Amino acid sequence: MGVLARRTGKRRSGVFAGQRRFVLGVTIPTIIYSGGLSLLSIAWAFALMFFEYSPGHTGGPLLGLGGNNPFVGLAHFRNMIEGTTLESRLFRTSLNNTLIFAFGVLPLNLGLTLPLAALIESVPGRIKNAFRAIYFLPVVTSSVGVALMWGHLYHPQEGLLNAVIRRFGGSPIFWLSDPRLKFLGVSVAMWAVIMAYLWQDYGYNMVIFVAALQGIPKELREAAMIDGANAWQVFRRVTVPLLRPTLLFVCVMTMLSSFQVFDIIQVMTNGEPRNQTRVLVLDIYVNAFRYQRMGWAAAASFVLLLVVVVVTVVQMRLLRTEWEY
Amino acid sequence: MATTIPQRAAGFKPEPDVRRSTERPGARRDLGVFLLYFLLSLGLSMTLMPFLWMILSSLKTATEMARIPPTFFPEEPTLANYTRVIQDPRLPLLRLYGNSIFVAVSNVLTNLFTSSLLGYLFAKFEFRGKRALFSFFLLTMMIPGQVTMIPGYLILVKLHLLDTLWGLVLTSFVNAFGIFMMRQFVETVPNELLDAARIDGASEWQIYTRVVVPQLGPALATLGTLTFMGNWNSYLWPMVVITTLEKRTLPVILSWYSDQHGRRPHVEMAATVMLVIPILIVYFFFQRWIVQGMTMTGLK
Numbered sequence: 001m002g003v004l005a006r007r008t009g010k011r012r013s014g015v016f017a018g019q020r021r022f023v024l025g026v027t028i029p030t031i032i033y034s035g036g037l038s039l040l041s042i043a044w045a046f047a048l049m050f051f052e053y054s055p056g057h058t059g060g061p062l063l064g065l066g067g068n069n070p071f072v073g074l075a076h077f078r079n080m081i082e083g084t085t086l087e088s089r090l091f092r093t094s095l096n097n098t099l100i101f102a103f104g105v106l107p108l109n110l111g112l113t114l115p116l117a118a119l120i121e122s123v124p125g126r127i128k129n130a131f132r133a134i135y136f137l138p139v140v141t142s143s144v145g146v147a148l149m150w151g152h153l154y155h156p157q158e159g160l161l162n163a164v165i166r167r168f169g170g171s172p173i174f175w176l177s178d179p180r181l182k183f184l185g186v187s188v189a190m191w192a193v194i195m196a197y198l199w200q201d202y203g204y205n206m207v208i209f210v211a212a213l214q215g216i217p218k219e220l221r222e223a224a225m226i227d228g229a230n231a232w233q234v235f236r237r238v239t240v241p242l243l244r245p246t247l248l249f250v251c252v253m254t255m256l257s258s259f260q261v262f263d264i265i266q267v268m269t270n271g272e273p274r275n276q277t278r279v280l281v282l283d284i285y286v287n288a289f290r291y292q293r294m295g296w297a298a299a300a301s302f303v304l305l306l307v308v309v310v311v312t313v314v315q316m317r318l319l320r321t322e323w324e325y
Numbered sequence: 326m327a328t329t330i331p332q333r334a335a336g337f338k339p340e341p342d343v344r345r346s347t348e349r350p351g352a353r354r355d356l357g358v359f360l361l362y363f364l365l366s367l368g369l370s371m372t373l374m375p376f377l378w379m380i381l382s383s384l385k386t387a388t389e390m391a392r393i394p395p396t397f398f399p400e401e402p403t404l405a406n407y408t409r410v411i412q413d414p415r416l417p418l419l420r421l422y423g424n425s426i427f428v429a430v431s432n433v434l435t436n437l438f439t440s441s442l443l444g445y446l447f448a449k450f451e452f453r454g455k456r457a458l459f460s461f462f463l464l465t466m467m468i469p470g471q472v473t474m475i476p477g478y479l480i481l482v483k484l485h486l487l488d489t490l491w492g493l494v495l496t497s498f499v500n501a502f503g504i505f506m507m508r509q510f511v512e513t514v515p516n517e518l519l520d521a522a523r524i525d526g527a528s529e530w531q532i533y534t535r536v537v538v539p540q541l542g543p544a545l546a547t548l549g550t551l552t553f554m555g556n557w558n559s560y561l562w563p564m565v566v567i568t569t570l571e572k573r574t575l576p577v578i579l580s581w582y583s584d585q586h587g588r589r590p591h592v593e594m595a596a597t598v599m600l601v602i603p604i605l606i607v608y609f610f611f612q613r614w615i616v617q618g619m620t621m622t623g624l625k
């Protein structure tokens with residue numbers, strides 16, 4: 001496969017053959033491994049979504065497709081859009097919840113991390129590093145650990161939040177289990193998992209913003225100051241526009257990871273109450289590995305892929321900019 | 326504002342925003358600095374509170390736990406909850422820590438090797454099909470892991486590697502993020518250095534092991550730490566692959582254990598501390614590399 005092209009300059013043929021052997025020696029195992037694993041996985045995932053596949057059934061000769069795992073064409077997708085079965089209703093709920101989750105997380109995350117980064121950027125070096133390191137702690141914490149810690153904070157009897165509410169004379173709230181509670185039209189349980197996720201994730205974007213802020217030439221902000229702009233105007237009119245490339249990166253990454261949220265929700269609520277926090281990956285996991293409906297689950301994960309691609313492309317269009325200053 | 330310029334001319338180093346409002350009347354500046362540190366400390370306590378609450382709860386007795394309203398600091402701090410987790414016959418802790426360490430360390434070693442080798446290949450060699458291979462890795466990076474999770478599982482079934490730790494190791498030999506990161510670093514290694522080694526008669530493998538790898542020290546440390554943490558914290562894929570209790574990795578066990586102990590949050594919190602603390606120690610030592618590496622590569 002890989003054949004060494006001529007490098008500039010004259011070389012002795014021994015060295016040349018050595019390089020060629022090296023390239024072949026590295027690329028061939030790589031291609032075999034990646035082809036056998038990644039490429040096969042992608043192709044298989046693509047094929048599965050057109051079948052009613054369960055690993056327990058005896059199927060046809062090729063990857064167990066066909067036979068008792070019949071070809072159903074686009075039936076899964078038709079069901080997802082207009083089906084009235086439980087699984088198609090649950091799918092639509094999950095997709096909807098995933099969108100609520102992702103579009104809830106993004107503005108909250110940006111609204112928190114960007115000002116925080118600007119604040120941190122403005123303190124002297126040693127203290128800045130300490131703040132940055134501590135704010136980053138939750139990012140490195142296991143998400144199962146985060147889910148349990150927050151589940152404990154939200155606990156109706158023993159949780160810290162209800163303790164504070166009681167102190168001020170309120171009655172305890174069943175944060176993660178009361179399906180009737182709503183805030184701004186979104187269930188409180190969903191807000192609760194969004195908050196836990198935000199807590200785990202915000203240090204990451206904050207550190208990126210701090211790095212980007214440090215990269216902006218001081219002269220630009222100083223010039224605005226000299227022209228009589230106050231701190232807020234400088235932030236709004238100079239800093240933020242210059243941060244657009246970083247903003248794009250952060251938006252795309254945050255969206256990508258929040259569309260794939262699983263750990264925190266599976267541990268904290270497992271999709272409850274009344275499926276109000278059931279998200280797409282949880283739906284895929286349950287269908288594929290509890291009910292063995294892998295064809296359906298493959299189709300659902302294809303929808304996840306589509307959503308991710310569409311959102312990424314739209315964001316890139318909206319935030320596209322000249323990448324230099 | 327005009328004062329800024331002479332100050333700079335006199336070698337005055339411009340300070341960031343808040344200090345710059347020094348030119349304003351003193352009371353307002355003090356208020357600004359106060360507000361800045363107030364907000365930052367508020368954020369800090371929000372960040373640390375869940376950790377603190379977890380640790381405090383893990384030190385409380387069952388009776389104190391059941392009290393309403395709950396106490397903040399434990400009245401009679403006790404390590405009984407930890408003893409309970411350690412002595413639980415259903416939790417062969419040494420084995421479980423061993424599982425997590427085995428998977429994480431194996432994946433660190435394989436990923437450091439493949440990423441540096443392929444990073445070197447993509448940075449310093451020209452060959453037919455290079456662009457195609459590179460785009461392929463780019464593609465695998467874009468596709469969410471959940472999409473290939475189902476076929477990945479089926480492949481492990483076919484290879485009879487389901488419910489083995491090797492299943493978790495063999496499926497993650499190659500890490501596209503690592504390759505991209507290493508490629509960036511290898512590009513900074515001067516070609517003259519490689520050519521000099523060639524002239525001295527070194528083989529290509531010798532150049533890789535003796536010239537390229539030593540140049541990559543900090544980058545390898547970063548990638549290694551990130552890979553270790555990613556594997557240590559990984560939950561969904563190990564849960565899918567491993568079904569036997571004593572073969573599970575720690576996050577999966579913790580989630581299972583908390584299901585069993587829903588009514589005893591103090592024990593649950595002790596177990597959570599035991600999962601979270603090792604990674605916080607790793608973070609404490611490698612903090613700079615982790616923060617830099619994560620923000621540089623987009624790897625989480």
